[in-house]
Amino acid sequence: MGSGSSAALKLLSALAALGACERPLPMREAQTQAEQLRDLALAKSRAHDWTRELADGVGARLAGTPGDAKAVAWAEAKMRAIGLANVHTEPVAVTHWERGVETGEVTFPSKQPLALTALGGSVPTPAQATEAEVVELRSLEETDLLPEDKLRGKIAFFNRAMERTRTGEGYGKVSPIRRSGASKAAARGAVGMLMRSLSTAENRLPHTGAMEYEAGAPKVPAAALSVSDADLLHRLLAIGGPIRVRFTLGCRSLPDAQSANVVGEVVGREKPDQVVLIGAHLDSWDLATGALDDGVGVGMVLEVGRLIAQLQPHPRRTIRIVLFANEEHGLNGAHAYARAHESELERHVAALELDHGTGKAYAVAYLGGPNAASVMNEICVPLGSLGLSPPTSGTRGGADLIPLHPSGVPMISLLQDGTYYFDIHHSADDTFDKVDSAAMSQTVAAAAVLIYGLAESRDDLGRVPEAQRTRQP
Amino acid sequence: MGSGSSAALKLLSALAALGACERPLPMREAQTQAEQLRDLALAKSRAHDWTRELADGVGARLAGTPGDAKAVAWAEAKMRAIGLANVHTEPVAVTHWERGVETGEVTFPSKQPLALTALGGSVPTPAQATEAEVVELRSLEETDLLPEDKLRGKIAFFNRAMERTRTGEGYGKVSPIRRSGASKAAARGAVGMLMRSLSTAENRLPHTGAMEYEAGAPKVPAAALSVSDADLLHRLLAIGGPIRVRFTLGCRSLPDAQSANVVGEVVGREKPDQVVLIGAHLDSWDLATGALDDGVGVGMVLEVGRLIAQLQPHPRRTIRIVLFANEEHGLNGAHAYARAHESELERHVAALELDHGTGKAYAVAYLGGPNAASVMNEICVPLGSLGLSPPTSGTRGGADLIPLHPSGVPMISLLQDGTYYFDIHHSADDTFDKVDSAAMSQTVAAAAVLIYGLAESRDDLGRVPEAQRTRQP
Numbered sequence: 001m002g003s004g005s006s007a008a009l010k011l012l013s014a015l016a017a018l019g020a021c022e023r024p025l026p027m028r029e030a031q032t033q034a035e036q037l038r039d040l041a042l043a044k045s046r047a048h049d050w051t052r053e054l055a056d057g058v059g060a061r062l063a064g065t066p067g068d069a070k071a072v073a074w075a076e077a078k079m080r081a082i083g084l085a086n087v088h089t090e091p092v093a094v095t096h097w098e099r100g101v102e103t104g105e106v107t108f109p110s111k112q113p114l115a116l117t118a119l120g121g122s123v124p125t126p127a128q129a130t131e132a133e134v135v136e137l138r139s140l141e142e143t144d145l146l147p148e149d150k151l152r153g154k155i156a157f158f159n160r161a162m163e164r165t166r167t168g169e170g171y172g173k174v175s176p177i178r179r180s181g182a183s184k185a186a187a188r189g190a191v192g193m194l195m196r197s198l199s200t201a202e203n204r205l206p207h208t209g210a211m212e213y214e215a216g217a218p219k220v221p222a223a224a225l226s227v228s229d230a231d232l233l234h235r236l237l238a239i240g241g242p243i244r245v246r247f248t249l250g251c252r253s254l255p256d257a258q259s260a261n262v263v264g265e266v267v268g269r270e271k272p273d274q275v276v277l278i279g280a281h282l283d284s285w286d287l288a289t290g291a292l293d294d295g296v297g298v299g300m301v302l303e304v305g306r307l308i309a310q311l312q313p314h315p316r317r318t319i320r321i322v323l324f325a326n327e328e329h330g331l332n333g334a335h336a337y338a339r340a341h342e343s344e345l346e347r348h349v350a351a352l353e354l355d356h357g358t359g360k361a362y363a364v365a366y367l368g369g370p371n372a373a374s375v376m377n378e379i380c381v382p383l384g385s386l387g388l389s390p391p392t393s394g395t396r397g398g399a400d401l402i403p404l405h406p407s408g409v410p411m412i413s414l415l416q417d418g419t420y421y422f423d424i425h426h427s428a429d430d431t432f433d434k435v436d437s438a439a440m441s442q443t444v445a446a447a448a449v450l451i452y453g454l455a456e457s458r459d460d461l462g463r464v465p466e467a468q469r470t471r472q473p
Numbered sequence: 474m475g476s477g478s479s480a481a482l483k484l485l486s487a488l489a490a491l492g493a494c495e496r497p498l499p500m501r502e503a504q505t506q507a508e509q510l511r512d513l514a515l516a517k518s519r520a521h522d523w524t525r526e527l528a529d530g531v532g533a534r535l536a537g538t539p540g541d542a543k544a545v546a547w548a549e550a551k552m553r554a555i556g557l558a559n560v561h562t563e564p565v566a567v568t569h570w571e572r573g574v575e576t577g578e579v580t581f582p583s584k585q586p587l588a589l590t591a592l593g594g595s596v597p598t599p600a601q602a603t604e605a606e607v608v609e610l611r612s613l614e615e616t617d618l619l620p621e622d623k624l625r626g627k628i629a630f631f632n633r634a635m636e637r638t639r640t641g642e643g644y645g646k647v648s649p650i651r652r653s654g655a656s657k658a659a660a661r662g663a664v665g666m667l668m669r670s671l672s673t674a675e676n677r678l679p680h681t682g683a684m685e686y687e688a689g690a691p692k693v694p695a696a697a698l699s700v701s702d703a704d705l706l707h708r709l710l711a712i713g714g715p716i717r718v719r720f721t722l723g724c725r726s727l728p729d730a731q732s733a734n735v736v737g738e739v740v741g742r743e744k745p746d747q748v749v750l751i752g753a754h755l756d757s758w759d760l761a762t763g764a765l766d767d768g769v770g771v772g773m774v775l776e777v778g779r780l781i782a783q784l785q786p787h788p789r790r791t792i793r794i795v796l797f798a799n800e801e802h803g804l805n806g807a808h809a810y811a812r813a814h815e816s817e818l819e820r821h822v823a824a825l826e827l828d829h830g831t832g833k834a835y836a837v838a839y840l841g842g843p844n845a846a847s848v849m850n851e852i853c854v855p856l857g858s859l860g861l862s863p864p865t866s867g868t869r870g871g872a873d874l875i876p877l878h879p880s881g882v883p884m885i886s887l888l889q890d891g892t893y894y895f896d897i898h899h900s901a902d903d904t905f906d907k908v909d910s911a912a913m914s915q916t917v918a919a920a921a922v923l924i925y926g927l928a929e930s931r932d933d934l935g936r937v938p939e940a941q942r943t944r945q946p
Contacts, residue, residue: 204901231906433704
């Protein structure tokens with residue numbers, strides 16, 4: 001070949017590399033757009049700024065408290081400031097419980113203070129405190145195996161260690177103790193319930209979290225001991241002989257309070273009535289500033305909204321950012337959302353919640369209709385460079401999405417490394433210094449790719465088949 | 474050579490390997506004895522049991538409190554139980570300070586609770602609390618460089634991070650802030666002093682420790698913030714604009730109380746009036762059970778005493794186990810010991826204190842006379858298999874040994890890995906679950922080898938030359 005045809009080949013090759021020799025496919029454009037979003041998020045995510053404002057500026061925001069109301073006002077203003085449309089609040093009646101003074105000590109055979117904290121929803125101790133001998137248990141099931149009167153007049157002490165895992169699945173294995181331990185023990189005559197904190201950290205900070213009383217069982221006060229204090233009780237009991245503990249909880253339940261879900265949108269250019277939901281929960285427990293639970297989730301979903309709102313044109317479908325009220329103590333915001341939007345849930349084409357702390361995203365899971373796999377595989381192509389493994393089928397989605405299950409809304413989970421999350425979760429340690437800004441940027445990048453792809457994709461994920469829909473709890 | 478002479482050579486060689494061809498040197502016997510002690514400690518140390526009894530059974534033992542008295546009684550009984558001789562207590566007048574209620578919060582621009590704890594010796598806040606704007610400082614020196622009235626009416630906030638090191642030397646670099654920060658700031662008109670905890674952990678648990686008021690400077694209340702809370706203040710200040718903090722300390726100083734050093738011995742077989750001292754301090758701060766500071770030291774020196782007391786015959790010199798009163802808040806026990814034993818300090822041939830937590834020993838340092846090196850090299854031979862590096866010259870010894878410096882008593886330090894020690898030190902986290910029993914056994918083994926060797930060695934370490942003796946503080 002002469003030099004002329006060589007030059008022509010080089011030009012053709014260069015044009016092909018630019019995509020100039022073929023009519024651009026919308027999917028190709030969408031992928032380029034997704035890649036640009038991804039790279040913008042990696043370079044310039046402001047998610048950690050929003051989280052810092054919420055954690056440091058608003059602080060603790062337990063449902064029904066002044067901090068909760070302040071968070072709602074902050075979130076509404078922030079959504080407007082970052083360019084979301086249709087910003088509004090939707091009223092939610094929320095559980096209202098407050099903590100009060102709490103103290104604990106071993107009183108026999110010798111005095112030792114105990115670091116403990118009431119479980120959310122616990123009744124207070126009697127005015128004279130609860131004092132009794134302690135009986136150690138390893139599981140809920142063990143209460144049924146005890147001799148009939150073994151727990152009568154005693155304090156049940158559930159001491160089951162939580163496993164550290166990347167997925168965070170250790171939490172699910174032990175959380176039934178927190179939810180049901182008090183009623184289970186009270187049904188056998190216990191006068192109080194103490195449990196080892198659901199925590200992977202070995203320190204003196206106890207971890208709170210919601211509990212529930214079963215109808216009919218006596219209501220006894222329930223608190224979590226720090227892991228170190230649970231170990232102390234275990235060592236003292238291992239010596240043999242009775243160990244007595246005294247504790248006081250000044251907590252109380254109040255009538256439901258008013259709060260709100262905060263909602264904003266990026267309105268779709270072609271199918272504005274079809275909704276891709278991305279959410280996080282705005283409330284937190286009261287012991288710290290909820291930086292990781294779920295301040296980082298709030299910061300990240302706001303940032304995904306901000307980045308996509310800047311695109312012109314907008315993606316095909318509407319992206320709805322929802323900051324749920326009171327996830328922690330009753331999922332009130334989640335249920336209120338599902339009720340208020342019942343008529344449009346069939347047009348919710350996907351839902352994703354970020355509520356697993358500050359670790360890097362490592363995988364995507366989804367649950368949709370029969371054709372969901374091919375759509376997800378296409379959408380997730382730009383995630384490879386972020387270190388995520390290919391998407392896999394099977395997820396329940398986040399806690400606030402549970403009320404969407406009966407409608408067959410496809411679920412998306414962005415799995416974040418939870419190895420250290422439960423060191424911090426629900427404890428006084430949940431403050432902004434624990435936030436990993438670089439990991440947040442990576443997760444924002446991944447979430448932006450997913451949400452953009454779901455909103456832009458020509459095909460949707462279908463509906464979750466009836467048989468795979470979990471029932472509303 | 475024929476087979477007969479070959480067999481004779483083999484026999485000679487085998488006898489040489491057994492040491493049967495030479496008259497056994499006492500040093501060789503001593504080394505064998507030291508190796509047996511070492512291996513016994515590794516296999517069967519009970520140090521962690523003594524530490525557990527002290528931490529879990531006695532608990533916190535701040536000087537002058539009932540816990541302090543209980544610890545003295547426990548230690549005296551324990552020394553008798555493990556076979557020490559001449560067990561007795563020696564009276565010590567100790568600083569008596571108690572903590573009381575303590576609270577803190579950011580009050581402007583928005584409310585945020587602060588986790589803080591009074592420094593030992595602090596005056597209380599006024600009845601209406603101390604509330605003022607906060608001025609951040611990085612060092613003591615910076616107070617001198619500020620404009621004249623910059624601190625007037627303000628709360629000085631010393632925010633210097635502590636470095637994590639194996640040696641623990643990061644602590645020495647920042648501890649002058651705790652000791653002198655309040656007076657330094659008060660001299661410039663500050664109404665209170667807050668500091669970042671001297672801690673290498675990023676959590677919400679503040680670390681206490683002793684402070685001192687300089688004569689003449691106004692006494693202002695002084696407290697340590699948890700590292701997370703110091704970071705919060707720093708972030709709030711970085712935004713710009715005034716930050717106000719309010720804090721209350723209910724602590725108070727009381728008249729000196731009575732406590733005691735607890736002393737026991739393994740009496741020397743040949744030179745009973747020559748003393749090898751091994752010590753630890755019996756007191757602890759009040760926020761936890763002092764498991765690491767200095768419960769492990771107490772457990773280890775008792776175990777060294779127990780193991781050597783079982784030897785027949787005893788080593789040549791007397792080994793004296795001393796558990797010092799109130800190291801934490803004034804070194805009262807150390808000074809009382811030096812005064813009470815002034816006439817025999819010239820016969821103290823070496824002194825070692827264990828007060829650096831639960832990490833493995835990695836080296837030995839010493840300070841003695843001109844011939845100390847050869848004696849130490851000989852004594853330390855059995856430490857190689859424990860992973861210790863050869864002994865090096867140069868150490869001040871432990872804090873309780875400072876009053877022995879002017880007498881030229883040779884100092885020995887067994888350097889323990891302090892990488893994680895200051896995560897725990899002086900905080901509510903100093904509980905028995907943090908104790909590493911295997912590392913304790915290794916350190917007991919090393920200490921037993923050293924103490925035995927120093928007590929048995931034909932040559933001693935001489936005296937520390939005048940020029941190298943530090944002055945009494």
